[in-house]
Amino acid sequence: MEKGKISSLKELQQQMPRILEQHGKDPSLTLLALANPLLALEKIGYTFSPEAKEEITAHIRFGKTGAAKVETLKAQIFAVTGKPFDLRDAAALQQNLNAVLSKTAASSEVKPDKSIAKAKAAAPGPVKLALPKEEVDAILESVKKPVKIVGGKVTDPLETFSAKHAVIAPLLEYRKLEATHPQLAQQSVAEALVKQKDKLPLRNISFRMNRSNGNTK
Numbered sequence: 001m002e003k004g005k006i007s008s009l010k011e012l013q014q015q016m017p018r019i020l021e022q023h024g025k026d027p028s029l030t031l032l033a034l035a036n037p038l039l040a041l042e043k044i045g046y047t048f049s050p051e052a053k054e055e056i057t058a059h060i061r062f063g064k065t066g067a068a069k070v071e072t073l074k075a076q077i078f079a080v081t082g083k084p085f086d087l088r089d090a091a092a093l094q095q096n097l098n099a100v101l102s103k104t105a106a107s108s109e110v111k112p113d114k115s116i117a118k119a120k121a122a123a124p125g126p127v128k129l130a131l132p133k134e135e136v137d138a139i140l141e142s143v144k145k146p147v148k149i150v151g152g153k154v155t156d157p158l159e160t161f162s163a164k165h166a167v168i169a170p171l172l173e174y175r176k177l178e179a180t181h182p183q184l185a186q187q188s189v190a191e192a193l194v195k196q197k198d199k200l201p202l203r204n205i206s207f208r209m210n211r212s213n214g215n216t217k
Contacts, residue, residue, distance in 0.1 A: 006041075006048045009055045019044070028194050035190035061181045070177055076170035087174060094140055100167055101136045131164060139164065143171075147179035154180065 006012050023029050023044060033040035037060055038053065048056065058067040078084045081100045085092045131139075142157040149155075154176055162168050185193070 004046050006046055006052050006056075008052050009059055011052070012041075012056060015046075031194050032190055035185035035193050036187070038184065039187055039190050057184060060184065062177065066177065066181070070174065073170045073174040073177070077167055077174065080165075080167040080170075087171075088178075090144070093143060097143060097167065098136060098140060101131050101139060101165055102133075103130050135161070135164060139168070147175050149179060 004015065006015070019041070029040050029043065032043060038048065038056065042048075055067075058070055061067075062070055074084070074087065077087065081096045083096070085096055087093060139158070139161045142161065145157040147154060147156045156172055156175055156179075158168065158172055158175065162172060
């Protein structure tokens with residue numbers, strides 16, 4: 001059983017040649033990697049810091065350019081809200097949006113986190129004055145609704161409020177990226193796929209993380 005703590009995407013990329021040499025011909029591991037590369041690596045003994053898992057997951061889902069875009073959008077959102085939080089946590093998103101939409105930019109209650117001070121320059125315009133409660137409620141309700149993709153067209157209920165506040169534009173882009181890039185398979189789904197390996201017509205499939213452009217194949 002291999003053991004190794006991965007702390008960044010770069011560390012994983014450096015390990016990939018050896019991992020592939022030792023495990024690249026294992027069909028079960030290959031199938032698991034196709035569904036969720038992190039689960040495959042954990043199966044052979046690797047562990048990941050929370051930061052590394054987040055970075056690698058974004059890299060796998062969005063690619064090098066897309067992952068960078070996601071980070072930029074998050075920085076823009078956090079520059080407006082005043083602090084970082086998990087954008088995929090529905091409760092945290094509701095709480096932070098409600099706070100920023102209900103206050104003015106000059107409010108002494110808004111105390112930006114020092115760790116994101118540099119990101120303020122990337123925020124798309126100044127924060128607008130506090131919105132009426134009915135508009136705040138409508139925005140929060142729209143955020144609860146999923147982004148829909150029909151016939152290649154992306155529709156977000158939040159789009160109606162795009163001009164209402166500086167936090168909306170980057171949040172719209174972030175939601176679109178999340179909706180149009182599949183999540184990595186959950187462990188139960190990935191393991192079910194592996195159990196079907198003898199029934200699947202797979203030939204010479206391998207998992208590779210390219211160090212030069214950051215794409216996964």
